[in-house]
Amino acid sequence: MEWHAPWDIRVTLDLFLGGLGIGLFLLSVLLTAYGKNRYRKLAAIGAYLAPVLVGVGVLFLLSELGRPERFLSTLYNFNIQSVTSWGGIFQVAFMVLSLIYAWLYFKNNTSGSFFRVVWGFGTIFAIFVGVYHGLLLASLGRPLWIGGMVTALFFVSSLLGGTALILLIKELGMSWGVSQKMAKEVASASDGKGFNFTVLFCILTTLQLILVLSWQVSLSRGGLETAATANNMMDQFGGLWIGFVLLAGLIIPILGSLYSLIKDRTSEMSKGMAVVLSSLVIVGGFTFKYIVIAAGQIKFPIPF
Amino acid sequence: MARYGMVIDLHKCVGCGACGITCKNENNVDRDIFWAHHLKDTTGVFPNVKYEFVPTLCNHCDDAACVKSCPTKAMHKDDKGLTLHDPKKCIGCKSCMQACPYEVISFNYNAPHAFWRDLASVIDKGTASGQETAQEVGAPIPYYNPDRAATYEGIRSKGIVEKCTLCDHRLAKGEQPYCVDSCPAGARTVGDFDDSASEVNKLIAQYCSRQLKPHAGTKPKVFYIRSF
Numbered sequence: 038m039e040w041h042a043p044w045d046i047r048v049t050l051d052l053f054l055g056g057l058g059i060g061l062f063l064l065s066v067l068l069t070a071y072g073k074n075r076y077r078k079l080a081a082i083g084a085y086l087a088p089v090l091v092g093v094g095v096l097f098l099l100s101e102l103g104r105p106e107r108f109l110s111t112l113y114n115f116n117i118q119s120v121t122s123w124g125g126i127f128q129v130a131f132m133v134l135s136l137i138y139a140w141l142y143f144k145n146n147t148s149g150s151f152f153r154v155v156w157g158f159g160t161i162f163a164i165f166v167g168v169y170h171g172l173l174l175a176s177l178g179r180p181l182w183i184g185g186m187v188t189a190l191f192f193v194s195s196l197l198g199g200t201a202l203i204l205l206i207k208e209l210g211m212s213w214g215v216s217q218k219m220a221k222e223v224a225s226a227s228d229g230k231g232f233n234f235t236v237l238f239c240i241l242t243t244l245q246l247i248l249v250l251s252w253q254v255s256l257s258r259g260g261l262e263t264a265a266t267a268n269n270m271m272d273q274f275g276g277l278w279i280g281f282v283l284l285a286g287l288i289i290p291i292l293g294s295l296y297s298l299i300k301d302r303t304s305e306m307s308k309g310m311a312v313v314l315s316s317l318v319i320v321g322g323f324t325f326k327y328i329v330i331a332a333g334q335i336k337f338p339i340p341f
Numbered sequence: 342m343a344r345y346g347m348v349i350d351l352h353k354c355v356g357c358g359a360c361g362i363t364c365k366n367e368n369n370v371d372r373d374i375f376w377a378h379h380l381k382d383t384t385g386v387f388p389n390v391k392y393e394f395v396p397t398l399c400n401h402c403d404d405a406a407c408v409k410s411c412p413t414k415a416m417h418k419d420d421k422g423l424t425l426h427d428p429k430k431c432i433g434c435k436s437c438m439q440a441c442p443y444e445v446i447s448f449n450y451n452a453p454h455a456f457w458r459d460l461a462s463v464i465d466k467g468t469a470s471g472q473e474t475a476q477e478v479g480a481p482i483p484y485y486n487p488d489r490a491a492t493y494e495g496i497r498s499k500g501i502v503e504k505c506t507l508c509d510h511r512l513a514k515g516e517q518p519y520c521v522d523s524c525p526a527g528a529r530t531v532g533d534f535d536d537s538a539s540e541v542n543k544l545i546a547q548y549c550s551r552q553l554k555p556h557a558g559t560k561p562k563v564f565y566i567r568s569f
């Protein structure tokens with residue numbers, strides 16, 4: 038009999054797109070706090086895209102269920118011990134809040150107390166959803182996913198993906214028609230009090246690299262079963278892992294953003310560099326989630 | 342509350358696999374799905390070779406990981422301590438399969454028993470097709486056991502999981518699980534671990550016992566005594 042991994046790529050797509058969505062939402066929230074007027078367009082695009090990405094991810098997940106028409110039963114047959122049950126609540130709450138948030142941006146109604154309430158609760162639920170993605174895997178107790186590291190890894194990967202996507206949108210969309218001089222002014226205006234995307238990008242990629250390396254070291258010392266799963270992951274996906282996750286997805290973006298900051302710590306990466314590095318981070322983030330989810334499901338003989 | 346489980350005496354087990362086959366009969370289980378299965382291992386070099394055969398099934402764990410992970414409470418514990426599955430609540434998310442350390446939960450990717458709906462025969466116009474055979478018998482599958490439907494779907498549907506119930510429908514009538522009754526070597530004993538006088542408790546008191554993956558922390562209730 039042919040062995041199927043219980044979850045196919047649609048679960049990866051849910052966690053990846055959902056992660057990008059909450060990352061974008063949190064970036065939009067951050068930009069709103071930093072300078073509602075200066076970053077209005079970017080924050081608004083983040084607000085519009087967040088529920089779309091999370092929603093498309095959820096659609097992939099639903100299509101992966103054997104009985105998708107029963108999905109709502111996770112709400113009324115709620116199992117307090119099940120992380121998946123909590124995830125259902127968090128995702129529904131986040132979808133509602135992020136849609137209202139996007140609507141308020143669309144209506145240009147971003148200064149009232151209602152907006153602040155949506156902004157605050159949206160942030161909380163975005164964090165809950167981001168944490169839920171990794172916690173779901175950790176809660177299943179499989180050797181590759183057990184422990185808290187996967188939760189942190191998935192959450193930082195989502196923040197990084199959101200940051201990379203907003204950078205991409207900024208460079209490909211919002212800087213069109215903006216003169217070089219004006220772009221320079223925005224950059225210098227960010228010095229000290231504004232928002233520097235390159236700094237955030239550099240911090241998150243570095244943090245993720247530290248987490249990934251710590252995770253790999255802890256896996257190799259995590260007992261027979263865990264070490265065997267980790268070895269199997271490298272046997273099956275070693276090339277993709279080193280090439281896309283580590284080199285393209287983290288190390289090159291760290292070096293590129295660092296180079297840019299060393300050259301001029303107050304300015305942003307050049308447009309070309311931002312586009313390339315953001316794309317690499319997004320591809321690396323997808324590959325990372327794909328490998329962790331696929332390799333975590335590999336079946337091992339039960340020792341006796 | 343009772344805590345039903347099983348003791349398997351590997352010294353008595355002859356590795357015939359009857360438990361796996363009769364389980365399919367009793368529970369209307371499809372060909373590619375195994376509620377009762379086995380692990381096999383051959384070690385050493387001739388003439389010093391060791392062969393081991395270890396029958397497996399759902400461990401009806403006290404702290405069942407599948408029950409904790411199920412988002413709809415479809416996987417649940419009953420008053421006999423059995424880990425059971427409610428097919429009407431199952432959404433087919435497969436979280437239980439991921440959480441189970443023993444890989445004893447199976448998913449119906451397609452409607453089960455396709456063979457008995459298939460019109461193709463081994464020898465065209467020479468042998469009966471699966472569908473013809475089932476039609477002759479007048480049942481969804483030739484070996485259909487209607488008793489199974491007393492506590493579970495007789496045949497589980499596409500898109501949900503299924504697993505061993507320790508023959509809860511037979512236990513409810515005071516009978517033994519069918520794998521226990523059909524074992525020609527009498528290697529399997531079922532009983533209540535909360536009853537100090539039960540046969541299962543006597544066996545694990547008499548012999549050293551082992552469980553599969555005790556480190557998973559699920560407190561499995563299938564114990565193995567002696568060796569194959």
Ligand code: SF4
Pocket residue numbers: 410411412413414415416426430431432433434435436437438501502
């Ligand atoms: S597949 Fe069914 S029984 Fe298993 S966790 Fe999902 S809903 Fe529960």
